[in-house]
Amino acid sequence: MNRAPGFFKRLAGGKGKRESLKRDAGKSSKPRTRAQFNLRGRLQLVAGTLGLCSLALIGRAVDLQLIDNDFYRKQGDERFLREIEIPTTRGMITDRNGEPLAVSSPVESVWANPQELTKNPARLPELAKALGVPPDYLKRKVSQRATKEFMWLKRRINPAQSRKILAHNIPGVFSQREFRRFYPQGEAMAHILGFTDIDDHGQEGVELAFDEWLRGTAGAKKVIRDRRGRIVENVDLVRAAEPGKDLTLSIDRRIQYLTYRELKNALLESGASSGSAVVLDVATGEVLAMANLPSYNPNAVTGGNRDAHRNRAVTDLIEPGSTMKPLTVAAALEAGVITPQSRFNTAPGWMPNGRYRTTDTHNYGVLDTTGVITKSSNVGAAKIAQLLPNETFYSFVRKFGYGESTHSGFPGEAAGLFPAPARWSGTTKQTMSYGYGLSVTPLQIAHTYATLANHGRAIAPTFVKGQRNDAKDVLEPEIAQEVMRMMQTVTEKGGTAPQAAILGYHVAGKTGTARKASGGGYSRRYVAFFAGVVPVDKPRFAMSVVIQDPTIGSYFGGLVSAPVFKNVMEGALRLMDVPPDDIDTWLAAQAVAEAKRARVGGGAIAASVMPVEAMVPSPEAPQ
Amino acid sequence: MSLRIVIAVLILASVVSAVGVVHARHRHRQLFVELSGLERARDELNIEFGRLQLEQATWAESNRIDQVARNRLGMKFPEAADIVVVRP
Numbered sequence: 001m002n003r004a005p006g007f008f009k010r011l012a013g014g015k016g017k018r019e020s021l022k023r024d025a026g027k028s029s030k031p032r033t034r035a036q037f038n039l040r041g042r043l044q045l046v047a048g049t050l051g052l053c054s055l056a057l058i059g060r061a062v063d064l065q066l067i068d069n070d071f072y073r074k075q076g077d078e079r080f081l082r083e084i085e086i087p088t089t090r091g092m093i094t095d096r097n098g099e100p101l102a103v104s105s106p107v108e109s110v111w112a113n114p115q116e117l118t119k120n121p122a123r124l125p126e127l128a129k130a131l132g133v134p135p136d137y138l139k140r141k142v143s144q145r146a147t148k149e150f151m152w153l154k155r156r157i158n159p160a161q162s163r164k165i166l167a168h169n170i171p172g173v174f175s176q177r178e179f180r181r182f183y184p185q186g187e188a189m190a191h192i193l194g195f196t197d198i199d200d201h202g203q204e205g206v207e208l209a210f211d212e213w214l215r216g217t218a219g220a221k222k223v224i225r226d227r228r229g230r231i232v233e234n235v236d237l238v239r240a241a242e243p244g245k246d247l248t249l250s251i252d253r254r255i256q257y258l259t260y261r262e263l264k265n266a267l268l269e270s271g272a273s274s275g276s277a278v279v280l281d282v283a284t285g286e287v288l289a290m291a292n293l294p295s296y297n298p299n300a301v302t303g304g305n306r307d308a309h310r311n312r313a314v315t316d317l318i319e320p321g322s323t324m325k326p327l328t329v330a331a332a333l334e335a336g337v338i339t340p341q342s343r344f345n346t347a348p349g350w351m352p353n354g355r356y357r358t359t360d361t362h363n364y365g366v367l368d369t370t371g372v373i374t375k376s377s378n379v380g381a382a383k384i385a386q387l388l389p390n391e392t393f394y395s396f397v398r399k400f401g402y403g404e405s406t407h408s409g410f411p412g413e414a415a416g417l418f419p420a421p422a423r424w425s426g427t428t429k430q431t432m433s434y435g436y437g438l439s440v441t442p443l444q445i446a447h448t449y450a451t452l453a454n455h456g457r458a459i460a461p462t463f464v465k466g467q468r469n470d471a472k473d474v475l476e477p478e479i480a481q482e483v484m485r486m487m488q489t490v491t492e493k494g495g496t497a498p499q500a501a502i503l504g505y506h507v508a509g510k511t512g513t514a515r516k517a518s519g520g521g522y523s524r525r526y527v528a529f530f531a532g533v534v535p536v537d538k539p540r541f542a543m544s545v546v547i548q549d550p551t552i553g554s555y556f557g558g559l560v561s562a563p564v565f566k567n568v569m570e571g572a573l574r575l576m577d578v579p580p581d582d583i584d585t586w587l588a589a590q591a592v593a594e595a596k597r598a599r600v601g602g603g604a605i606a607a608s609v610m611p612v613e614a615m616v617p618s619p620e621a622p623q
Numbered sequence: 624m625s626l627r628i629v630i631a632v633l634i635l636a637s638v639v640s641a642v643g644v645v646h647a648r649h650r651h652r653q654l655f656v657e658l659s660g661l662e663r664a665r666d667e668l669n670i671e672f673g674r675l676q677l678e679q680a681t682w683a684e685s686n687r688i689d690q691v692a693r694n695r696l697g698m699k700f701p702e703a704a705d706i707v708v709v710r711p
Binding site: 089092099100101103104105106182184185186188221233234235236237243253254257261503504579583586587589590593597 | 652655656658659669670673674676677679680681683684685686689703704706707708710711
């Protein structure tokens with residue numbers, strides 16, 4: 001208070017000083033005269049000025065509050081009205097029978113407001129303990145983001161776990177619902193389904209190919225939030241959340257598992273490094289099963305082991321080896337240069353091919369066209385190819401889809417390598433006739449055999465149930481039938497793969513054993529193939545089995561891959577209720593077995609019943 | 624005189640419509656809250672359903688069934704001798 005006079009003096013400024021000087025001067029020289037001034041006028045001036053000022057203030061207030069009020073209203077709203085996202089679920093993927101293969105399930109993600117956290121540094125160790133991270137690490141993380149309003153603490157944990165963390169009631173710690181993908185079939189389906197990343201975007205496989213379809217669009221709503229971020233009131237719905245759509249695949253879970261299991265067993269038995277198997281529905285082109293090894297667990301995808309993530313059945317290129325021969329024969333039959341009865345002299349088991357040789361494993365002597373397939377004679381295939389003009393052979397094989405992707409829509413599908421005749425050398429056609437010098441995927445091999453089985457009508461493979469790709473006629477039905485009959489001899493007595501025969505069904509197939517190309521030549525490592533169709537009369541399934549690098553025992557396709565084909569197809573035929581087309585052989589086999597049993601058992605019927613009964617009371621016995 | 628009546632009616636009408644707006648707005652909020660609640664309930668049920676399906680699928684995992692059938696229940700695939708072929 002005592003400072004006030006001085007304050008006012010300062011306010012009065014220089015004028016007051018000058019006046020007082022003048023006054024002092026007047027006092028000394030002249031008698032004092034009172035200055036005349038218009039008091040009323042001055043008062044009016046002051047009042048008028050003040051009035052104008054307040055008018056301006058009122059005017060501005062009116063302008064801000066009534067006329068031009070958008071700006072501050074917006075500013076005000078921004079402080080408590082928030083548009084928040086409504087999370088939505090990703091669509092489910094099911095197999096053809098509606099069994100779930102990929103399901104999104106809710107998980108909680110714990111997040112924090114670092115600004116709030118830094119206000120209570122004493123509670124950080126407690127929080128670190130609840131999260132299970134070192135306190136120093138958490139402290140560093142929080143101080144790095146001290147100016148931000150949001151940071152993840154722990155993502156995608158069990159709801160129970162998150163409740164435990166929230167129970168500590170540390171200010172600034174919240175949780176939010178997110179969705180995680182679960183794959184109940186695990187490894188067996190990993191390659192087809194692929195997986196999603198932490199933000200639920202498809203990364204591989206079907207998850208990637210159909211990402212748009214599966215992914216929902218998150219909705220948005222307006223809410224009023226208080227200072228702590230709690231929602232006080234829902235104001236309005238801006239956009240309704242649209243959940244992702246479900247997807248039904250053409251895969252049959254049971255056949256898929258069977259394929260995976262049998263492939264795994266075969267790999268273990270043969271000591272092979274990797275393998276693929278594809279089962280197609282002949283009439284529709286649907287992929288019923290597609291298994292690869294090595295596989296990975298899609299529920300816990302890690303950065304490493306990228307090699308196992310590859311869907312080898314559609315991405316890996318291999319030389320098809322002898323599985324190519326039926327195409328060579330079909331090309332020659334269609335061109336009319338051979339008939340099924342044509343005879344070829346394959347003696348002495350080899351023939352020259354430029355600087356190289358085309359060799360057979362044995363000297364088969366004179367073979368007819370069927371015999372070339374039955375015995376898988378390279379020399380025979382080479383002789384057939386010699387009768388074909390380059391262009392005819394090329395365009396025929398090209399029609400079957402070698403050298404271009406099958407258009408299955410699977411991400412990363414390889415097209416294969418099938419050079420045009422202009423780039424062939426003198427030996428190329430001959431080596432191609434038995435499957436070297438070109439590369440294809442296991443899916444392409446299965447597709448080729450499905451086309452042969454489907455009376456020469458090619459249908460692009462699909463992974464979606466009910467989708468029918470357009471059929472293309474690539475081969476005359478009679479010739480396709482002829483080639484099927486030839487391939488049937490492969491699994492019969494005298495063929496290269498009696499291991500693929502299924503009791504009660506006619507099986508058409510072709511073995512293959514290719515040496516792996518490496519560094520310009522061919523190594524002593526092998527690829528064992530089997531591709532086949534069953535049943536021959538009304539084909540239902542086409543399957544290709546590719547096993548790379550068998551190291552234990554035999555490396556022949558007939559011994560390594562054919563048993564996989566047989567076991568899977570036997571199961572698939574039963575699962576899909578396919579009637580047997582060769583019941584006579586089955587009845588005959590049964591009669592033989594019964595006669596044998598009668599002979600061994602003699603007169604005592606009880607003896608033949610005993611072993612069966614003995615098994616019943618011991619269910620725990622290992623099988 | 625008639626002018627006064629008109630004005631009175633207009634004032635009354637504007638008051639009524641103002642109350643109507645307030646009421647509609649209030650009702651809208653109430654219904655929106657109810658809608659959000661029901662939607663949440665629906666989502667919860669869907670999620671629960673998904674969770675149960677997941678659980679079922681996990682129990683029905685082919686490999687597990689295979690193991691249980693073979694080892695615990697002692698089941699096996701009938702051998703050729705156990706199958707009787709009947710001519711249709």
